[in-house]
Amino acid sequence: MAFNYREGNIDDIEAVFALNRQVFDEAWSKDVMLQSLQVGYDLFVCYQGEDLLAYVLSQDILFETQIMQLAVRADVRRQGIAQQLMGMLMQAKHDMDALVLEVRVSNIGAKAFYQTLGYDPVAIRPNYYAKTGSKPREDAVLMIYKPNSIGNHD
Numbered sequence: 001m002a003f004n005y006r007e008g009n010i011d012d013i014e015a016v017f018a019l020n021r022q023v024f025d026e027a028w029s030k031d032v033m034l035q036s037l038q039v040g041y042d043l044f045v046c047y048q049g050e051d052l053l054a055y056v057l058s059q060d061i062l063f064e065t066q067i068m069q070l071a072v073r074a075d076v077r078r079q080g081i082a083q084q085l086m087g088m089l090m091q092a093k094h095d096m097d098a099l100v101l102e103v104r105v106s107n108i109g110a111k112a113f114y115q116t117l118g119y120d121p122v123a124i125r126p127n128y129y130a131k132t133g134s135k136p137r138e139d140a141v142l143m144i145y146k147p148n149s150i151g152n153h154d
């Protein structure tokens with residue numbers, strides 16, 4: 001069955017919340033997720049039939065887009081889904097100064113993924129992630145993509 005990509009909305013929140021809990025140790029509460037959409041965060045989703053496979057949630061702050069969460073269901077990774085979703089987001093935000101995100105230093109796969117899209121690691125944020133469950137405190141890598149830098153234009 002085909003993958004269906006589109007902008008998300010409040011009706012997607014139950015499914016997004018469930019996938020968020022599956023993928024991240026530091027899951028958001030449903031209320032926080034709901035509020036994030038109510039205050040204008042952007043959501044893009046990928047479904048297969050009724051099943052949510054992936055989403056990306058971001059927030060615009062002045063001239064920057066902060067990527068808050070990107071999650072793909074574990075059994076459908078490495079099929080280009082995150083690349084498609086990020087492509088939609090990056091197209092929608094092409095007039096921003098920068099798209100930025102933090103990722104755990106140990107998250108080799110995500111760092112490699114973002115680098116394939118042109119994101120550069122620019123700084124370390126020490127102890128950015130609190131201890132959760134079995135995971136110790138951890139540094140974050142700050143990664144940035146500048147849509148209008150020389151070299152990023154068509």
Ligand SMILES: CC(C)(COP(=O)(O)OP(=O)(O)OC[C@H]1O[C@@H](n2cnc3c(N)ncnc32)[C@H](O)[C@@H]1OP(=O)(O)O)[C@@H](O)C(=O)NCCC(=O)NCCS
Nearest residue numbers: 070071072077078079080081082083103109110112113116
């Ligand atoms: C990181 C994540 C979003 C990637 O999603 P995905 O749909 O599997 O990624 P794609 O299939 O679009 O990958 C595109 C390319 O990125 C690179 N890439 C993606 N995942 C990678 C990995 N685990 N290791 C190395 N390179 C990777 C590859 O070059 C890949 O192309 P290829 O499969 O032809 O080699 C997914 O693994 C995920 O949800 N991880 C858990 C949550 C997470 O870490 N989110 C980001 C935190 S900021």
